Amino acid sequence: MSEFPQQSGQQRQPEAQEQAVPASVRGAMDLGTMQTGGAAGPGAAPSTGGGEGASYRVSITAQDFQKYAEQSATVPVVVALYAPQSPESETFVETLAQLVDSYQGKLLLGTVDASKEQQVAQVFQAQTVPTVVAMLGGQAVPLVNSTVPAEQMRQLFDELLTLAAQNGVTGTAEPTTAATPKQLPPLHQEALDKLEAGDLDGAEASYNQALAENPGDKDAKLALAQVHLLQRVSAMDANAVRQAAADDQQNIQAALDVADLDVSGGHVEDAFRRLLQLVRTTFGDDKDTVRERLVELFDVVGSEDPRVTTARGQLMRALF
Template sequence: MSQSNFSRPGAIDLSSLRKPGAPAGAAPGQGAAAPAAGGGASGSYVLNVSEPTFQADVIERSLQVPVVVEFWSPRSQASTALSPVLAKLSTEYAGKFLLARIDIDANPQLAQAVGVQSVPLVIAVLRGQVVPLFQGALSEPEARQYLDQLLTVAVANGITGRAEPVGPAAASEEAAEPTPDPRYEKAENAVGAGDLDGAIAAYEELLKETPNDAEAKSGLARVQLVKRTQDVPADIRTRAAENPDDVEAQKLVADVDLMGGHVEDAFNRLINTIQVTSGDERNALRLHLLELFEVVGTDDERVVKARRRLMAALF
């Protein structure tokens, strides 16, 4: 996956929803930042989006920053449970993504265009294309894992902008926002500037001082994954299929799978290869898999299951 050409299985091009005559680079609208109805989901980085504002507030904004779109209904208890969770995270991430809320009862055509069958449904939009995230109400830690993976994909595709506060609560919430941890500032600034090597160096420097820093480990693993998948050979899957003992090919395909959201496929590929290798190759695969565990999150259920399989494969 290259930075200049975003492509993911299942992605939906939303450019057809652009209003006739509207330029591709139109400035984002300002009228969709009214307080969210129901669920208490207003916030600095929360937009209420309707069909007239969809182009400006979702498609155009997605050129510079990931837009997380929450399809919801005031009739859905799961929707009202999830909305405050996403709003809280949008404030915590401080502009790394925007949260766009769409009431499907008031905007049935938008729901139909994306194929919404039940709510809540959460997708992301990067450069006008949909990236499926999850369906149903999740806990805050679960939702955070999906958002972290989304931001990894965004950086890999050159989307490193940070949004300015847009909601009516911006002034009060801005004062209440927690101060970012200065330990990660250097690395995060490098990521925002697209300087992956600088971010890697910053995280490695931090880990020398605090080797058990879980957030630094996860950040380093995510940036390294992005760097590895910047220029993937077009024939890499063919190479891996034809040469099951090609450890480097298997590792790279696993990276690509993870970037595309196919977490279990990535884990299974590496574990299966571990089972047929030995020595230094097996150890390299093991360490690579542990890195991917850090990217996904060590508490993720898929990681827990894969870790059990890894232990069985090794012993």
């Protein structure tokens, strides 16, 4: 953490207000409509936004500060202040850039050379570099004023996205540099082609083969779980399934089917809540059946999704 020199003289500062980030909130990645390639929908490798190398990073100066403050009404803008005389701060900015890019446009990173852009530094009351502040709806949301581990920053970004969603800031930024399209492994491409042709069973076979050849292929495991979900919901009468679950809340199969429908429609937390309640109130084979489906849905959504992390902890407490 380094101090940066102050310039003399008073200058008009761009305006920003402060708003604290609630420590309890967590981010949520909407699975979206799986058949149209939502968040790593079936048949696609986990999405990388515009592809490998897509960047969501801009340089902010006092002259264009207002533009990005206004953009924060549609997408959160993470402002990272650094200084060339602090190599530590420059390295941290690169770490932030990689993290922000992984959110595929849900965040935009704005870097500020605090040694030159004193006006911007004063807006955020930054006394040291690195300092990281988010802009959300034109308001400043303080994050950190020192280097911290990447995982801690990811948690803060997840909290920021939850806060943004609560305030209706749910847009997506366009990449600031072109991306290189991601080349899929042959079996993944084969599965994708079969999915596009409506051949779910063929896609399942291709992903199974990919896993047989490489048991550690996480992308194939995720996609296979999503294909299994599509196979189940494609045979359902959604209205009849939901009516059956409403008529008998202890109808295990109906509950499993509704959970499938909820996840396929992006209502992940509703699905998890329904099945967790059944785990707590069932016994023996029924409990095992519900637990197994819940674990499978964890794979559908993705093990790194914070909703899965939360639900997995609740499942462990319900079982033990």
